[in-house]
Amino acid sequence: MTTTTRRKYFRHPEYLCDFCEERVTDRLIHQSETGLLLCPDCFLYFETLPGSFEEALERFLLGNVV
Secondary structure (H helix, E strand, C coil), X not given: CCHXXXXXXXCCCEEECCCCCCEEECCCCEECCCCCEECHHXXXXXXXXXXXXXXXXXXXXXXXXX
């Protein structure tokens, strides 16, 4: 088996974005300070949100709304 054949079968681990549930490889996934896993698009969206709204949305996604 050649090197190129071996690479063909190698798959990077995939994760689900906690916000949109899109499958993302480990090379593209972003982890927030609270542990949320976000795809690049959702990560950029979160960065544009006002601080209080971002915190509330993170708490909601984590399941800790109080």
